[in-house]
Amino acid sequence: MLALTWAVASHANGQVPSAAPVLREGPMFLAGLSAVPDVPMIMRLLESNGIVVRRTRLVPPPPRNTQDPADSLYRLARRAMADEKYRRAAQLFVELVERFPHSDYAGDALYYRAYSLYQLGSQRDLRDAIDAIEEQARDYPDASTRKDAKTLRTQIESAQARSGDADAAQKVAEKAKMLGEERGCPNEDDDMRIAALQGLMQMDAESALPILRQVLAKRGSCSEGLRKHAVFIVSQKxxxxxxxxxxxxxxxxxxxxxxxxxxxxxxxxxxxxxxxxxxxxxxxxxxxxxxxxxxxxxxxxxxxxxxxxxxxxxxxxxxxxxxxxxxxxxxxxxxRDADDMRFLRELFSRSRSEEIQGSIIQAMAQARTSEAMRWLIDLARDKSISIEARKNALFWAGQSGADLRQLVGLYDEMKGQTDIQNQLIFVFSQRRDREAIDKLMDIASNDPDRDLRKQAIFWLGQSRDPRVQKFLLDLINR
The missing domain is CATH 1.25.10.10 (Leucine-rich Repeat Variant)
Known part of the structure; x- marks a missing residue:
């Protein structure tokens, strides 16, 4: 099964709109795309919105029976496939079937061989992949990957058709047509037919659209997933x-x-x-x-x-x-042009909702311009707005690369405003600049407020700067 990983930095204050593709606690895997082969299109869409996308390929499940005589060979083949050494993987999987035809691994090994050959993609490899799937259907009809193999076969036939194989093109068209003519609820072959429809769309969109219209005309609740697939396929045209x-x-x-x-x-x-x-x-x-x-x-x-x-x-x-x-x-x-930034600033001044103000602060920070950074720092100074909005402005200014000298100067300017100074200490702790550590050490040594000194020491303890260890030891030995 193909998966996509969305890896996006989380935000310390957690103020991210729920529909935004931002992860708060690590990567999310978008699985279930085996019937949607045009993953590059999805990746381009995500990347166009600043989302870092890592692509991971199919890896067979871990070995499940160390007593099976084919276990060691399966491990080697699985490792080769995980390393995307598909030629070696295909050879090892066929060797496993030939040497140990009664192994628990044999039936699925033919599917993984077919997948590896499909990744290699030459016409010879594609024909050999079809042969492996047919051998699985004939000799191992109960293999756990049998359903996946049907979908894979259709994807292989689509690849053959795009290379001019007329017989493969006809098979793809016939399978896709069956999806449009199907009555009642979807059945277990629908993944295969969806793959066929996807392939037909890539080969001959004019023939595919009428079938997609038939699929989208279905109204049963049980066909909802099928209609979602159809919508995605239509969107590519x-x-x-x-x-x-x-x-x-x-x-x-x-x-x-x-x-x-x-x-x-x-x-x-x-x-x-x-x-x-x-x-x-x-x-x-x-x-x-x-x-x-x-x-x-x-x-x-x-x-x-x-x-x-x-x-x-x-x-x-x-x-x-x-x-x-x-x-x-x-x-x-x-x-992010000047007119857009002016609109957001004016909207902020009219808004009384902290949620809306927080969203505007984040949007302004995304511009990363000197003008936007000055505005955020001015917000942090503004006593007429809430403390939370001021702290939020500081957080985003720090995260978006505001001039550290301005932030350091602001700390001294905010003397007596403990909440703002505390937030600035946190902002300094998140920066990798040498000057940020210098400021934290200065606060830890010299700030008259005991609680602020303790806060600076806490964040220094999280730092990997080699100077910090000596500083903390000197502080202890005073």
Missing amino acids: RSDEATTLLLEVARTDPSGEVRAEAIQWLGQAHSARAVAALDSIASNATDDEILDKAIFALSQSREERSDAALRRIAADERKSSHARSQAIFWFGQTH
């Missing part, structure tokens, strides 16, 4: 017909989740018609999930109307704080 189909789904599908998927992918259409629809959906949505998707989709568009729509949502006090925060977050990710 940049055409008026594909946009029309996504718009129909966004407006009429009985499932809120399917509508939300269609709305999200409409942002990739990059057409004025899609943006107008998204603007209308965002203006009238009463469901938070639908509104979240519409906001995200608008943020992906380069149309002027999408910019205006995000501003309107961000400023609309009739919308929930959550929705407004989402609009501000995505606006900050994609809009």
